[in-house]
Amino acid sequence: MQVQSKLMSLVKNQNFVLLLIFIALNVYFASATKSYFQVGNYFNMLTQNAALLFTAAAATLLMKTGNFDLSTTANLAFSGVLYAILAGMGLPLTLAALITLAAGSCFGVVNGLLVTRYDISPFIATLGMMFIGGGVALLICDGQSVRNGLPANFMGLMRSEVLGLPISILIAAVGVTVSWIMAEKTLIGKYAMAIGSNKNAAALAGINVDRVVMGLFILVALCASLAGIMTASRIGTGDPRVAEFFFMDVIVAIMLGGTPLTGGRGTVIGTVIAAMIVIVIGNGLNMLGILVFWQTVIKGVILIVAVTINEKFSFEKLRDQATPSKGDAGAGNGQTMEEWSLRRGNIL
Amino acid sequence: MTRTSDTIIEIRDIKKSFPGVKALKGVSFDVARGSVHCIVGENGAGKSTFIKILTGAQPASSGEIRLNGEPFAPYHVSDAIAQGISCLYQELNIVEDLSVEQNLSLGQEKHKFLFPKRADNLDKARSILANFDESIKLSDKVSNLSVAQKQIVEITRALVTDCSVLVMDEPTAALSLGETTKIMRVIERLRDSGMTIIYISHKLSEIFEIGDSVTVLRDGEMVATQPLKGMTQTDLVRLMLGKVVAEQYIPSTGARDETVLEVRDVSTRKLRDINFDLKKGEILGFYGLLGAGKTEVAEVLFGHDCRGEIRKDGNIINMKSERDALRSGFALVPEERREEGIFGLLGIAKNVPLMNMKTVMKNGLVSGKAERDLADKYIDMLQIAASNRNHPVALLSGGNQQKVVIAKCLNRDSDIILMDEPTRGVDIGAKQEIHNIIRDLANKGKSVVVFSSELQEITGLCDRIVLMYDGKVRETIENGENIDTDYILDVVAGKEA
Numbered sequence: 001m002q003v004q005s006k007l008m009s010l011v012k013n014q015n016f017v018l019l020l021i022f023i024a025l026n027v028y029f030a031s032a033t034k035s036y037f038q039v040g041n042y043f044n045m046l047t048q049n050a051a052l053l054f055t056a057a058a059a060t061l062l063m064k065t066g067n068f069d070l071s072t073t074a075n076l077a078f079s080g081v082l083y084a085i086l087a088g089m090g091l092p093l094t095l096a097a098l099i100t101l102a103a104g105s106c107f108g109v110v111n112g113l114l115v116t117r118y119d120i121s122p123f124i125a126t127l128g129m130m131f132i133g134g135g136v137a138l139l140i141c142d143g144q145s146v147r148n149g150l151p152a153n154f155m156g157l158m159r160s161e162v163l164g165l166p167i168s169i170l171i172a173a174v175g176v177t178v179s180w181i182m183a184e185k186t187l188i189g190k191y192a193m194a195i196g197s198n199k200n201a202a203a204l205a206g207i208n209v210d211r212v213v214m215g216l217f218i219l220v221a222l223c224a225s226l227a228g229i230m231t232a233s234r235i236g237t238g239d240p241r242v243a244e245f246f247f248m249d250v251i252v253a254i255m256l257g258g259t260p261l262t263g264g265r266g267t268v269i270g271t272v273i274a275a276m277i278v279i280v281i282g283n284g285l286n287m288l289g290i291l292v293f294w295q296t297v298i299k300g301v302i303l304i305v306a307v308t309i310n311e312k313f314s315f316e317k318l319r320d321q322a323t324p325s326k327g328d329a330g331a332g333n334g335q336t337m338e339e340w341s342l343r344r345g346n347i348l
Numbered sequence: 349m350t351r352t353s354d355t356i357i358e359i360r361d362i363k364k365s366f367p368g369v370k371a372l373k374g375v376s377f378d379v380a381r382g383s384v385h386c387i388v389g390e391n392g393a394g395k396s397t398f399i400k401i402l403t404g405a406q407p408a409s410s411g412e413i414r415l416n417g418e419p420f421a422p423y424h425v426s427d428a429i430a431q432g433i434s435c436l437y438q439e440l441n442i443v444e445d446l447s448v449e450q451n452l453s454l455g456q457e458k459h460k461f462l463f464p465k466r467a468d469n470l471d472k473a474r475s476i477l478a479n480f481d482e483s484i485k486l487s488d489k490v491s492n493l494s495v496a497q498k499q500i501v502e503i504t505r506a507l508v509t510d511c512s513v514l515v516m517d518e519p520t521a522a523l524s525l526g527e528t529t530k531i532m533r534v535i536e537r538l539r540d541s542g543m544t545i546i547y548i549s550h551k552l553s554e555i556f557e558i559g560d561s562v563t564v565l566r567d568g569e570m571v572a573t574q575p576l577k578g579m580t581q582t583d584l585v586r587l588m589l590g591k592v593v594a595e596q597y598i599p600s601t602g603a604r605d606e607t608v609l610e611v612r613d614v615s616t617r618k619l620r621d622i623n624f625d626l627k628k629g630e631i632l633g634f635y636g637l638l639g640a641g642k643t644e645v646a647e648v649l650f651g652h653d654c655r656g657e658i659r660k661d662g663n664i665i666n667m668k669s670e671r672d673a674l675r676s677g678f679a680l681v682p683e684e685r686r687e688e689g690i691f692g693l694l695g696i697a698k699n700v701p702l703m704n705m706k707t708v709m710k711n712g713l714v715s716g717k718a719e720r721d722l723a724d725k726y727i728d729m730l731q732i733a734a735s736n737r738n739h740p741v742a743l744l745s746g747g748n749q750q751k752v753v754i755a756k757c758l759n760r761d762s763d764i765i766l767m768d769e770p771t772r773g774v775d776i777g778a779k780q781e782i783h784n785i786i787r788d789l790a791n792k793g794k795s796v797v798v799f800s801s802e803l804q805e806i807t808g809l810c811d812r813i814v815l816m817y818d819g820k821v822r823e824t825i826e827n828g829e830n831i832d833t834d835y836i837l838d839v840v841a842g843k844e845a
Binding site: 185186187188190193194196197198200201202204205206207264265 | 425426429437439440441442443444445446450454455456457459461462463464
């Protein structure tokens, strides 16, 4: 009996289902093509997508608050170009990286200010920053990839290994772990959840909602900026047009991983497994020799399916919780606008 | 002011103004320690504003509150909590996706580098919870609890922080009867343990069940503060509503012998066995206190789900949506003018035809001339005061906005016009004009149903009056010269006949 109910709850657990899909995909690709199931290929996948993994993990926390960032691609491109320019000017790589991270975090500050201080929806705020950042990235390099004067060790970061592991995989592992600890063990994760679930209640409980949201926007911007630095050193140039679909991949991973756009739910683990699914599909299809354009189509399908599943889950939840309308409790003469707006949901 | 040990809160001349509105015009009363002190008043009486001041959500414009003899002027909700005043707001303020334990500590956690420390008051929380409802576990996810259980979690959260005054703003508004009884027992137990409770509700039966004393607010003023013992529900209602001056009632001129609408045994979650008829050319009024079910009746007539039978002109109609209701010949002037009535950014000429675009279409396109003509017709007919036809309706006065909403409904040319609080937030002059418009409509053969919480409006306007109490029709009476407002108040206050 108990075993059965445990099995049932396991089946209902979204992360478990995702893990099964991940394993199934691996089995399929391994049987379909010889070159897939090899340590080298997995290292390759992880190295290429390290940035996606840790950025999506951090952005899960942001999405839990009901916010998201579309400007990660722009930030990545801008940071890569800036890092290459600074390195080309002869700055030590560490200093160039620190300056780039500082500049990249400005994306988060602006996004956060727009959303918290000026009450602009995250869609508009970060869409605007996507254009601004993307444009600035093209401006500072004149639209050309930055190659001139790069030091010999420019590509060193991604080539070096620690304990036999490529450094980018280590960075991804550390980044994902930090996000996981933040989400599951610290108050930040709890507060993010509370804000996404019931912002009013969170504020009335004394949580500084604006500060939490602001901090998470900056965290995501830092990740995107680091992603830019890593991408630049991986490909050996500061390319303003690199990783166009980065922000979509981040959002696909988060939503497939079980975090809805409105927040209040979701796990970092889910995001990471979902990101791995997206990565494995891309790699596997490559191995099978399927056109890269098909991969874009498939990503779109995955996004829509993921959102549909999420919406259905949260819809059922909402219906169960539906509380009855307050009857005659109307807003009358002399009441504040606040009360008017509070009752907006009560449609006759 | 001398302080006696059994007064916990002294409120002195609290005033609060918003731009253009005086929400509180000087409220003073004392709250006895360890009592259940109720605050009642109709809509707009100032209850919510008062609660916000007491709990630190808004500052008062002037006046003084003393807590245990000390001046008390919270700047923030957490100030009030720190000094022992906690509040359960009308909307539940707990986070559905967190566990009970996580909710209890939310925002108040002790932590080290943001890693929460183990809460030291878990045993206390567990025993408080067990006291109220043994089935709630600290590890339960809140979204799996019933509304009453969530309420208990909120109460527990207040108790864990050692509050001495608990403010409850309509805690039973969303509860079933059984759950309400449960909360009543909880409140009694809290009072017996020495806590002071300030209880806001519009359900008079609850107030008489658990209240020790009551403060009545009306139009931002304190009308009375007195012990509930020895009072009747009618006494309380009379204090809440104030003096009712009967307006001159002019009967509608029509014959009123043709029945256009029959409602039989209609029930919903909040209504039980509603029966009434509506005649052609009649103004039928629905009167009852807040929560008696007036709005629900209007909802049912405008396409909400219900059990029972609605016949129009003898034929059973089955409405599933607002569109169905419109097609069946109903039109509604909604209660919430700004939310549901007007399209604020559009001008009169654009607002008026919206419920019946046919009236301004020419060859499949909207004709500007037709719009202007139509607007002019209604501006003239209803005496709408506006500088021009394209002036955004949001900028008109309340009375003129309401006339635009009425014009929009009239343009639909429905047989039955439902009017929910037709003159709320409208000045006296415009009110009289709107009443004249309604009477005119009836005289022209339309049937009008008026839902109002203003007795004066009902007795001055309606030909017949349906009195509601607690989701039921108590009685339907004919209006006339000898209408007995005292009797009406008795009925809507729930006094058994």
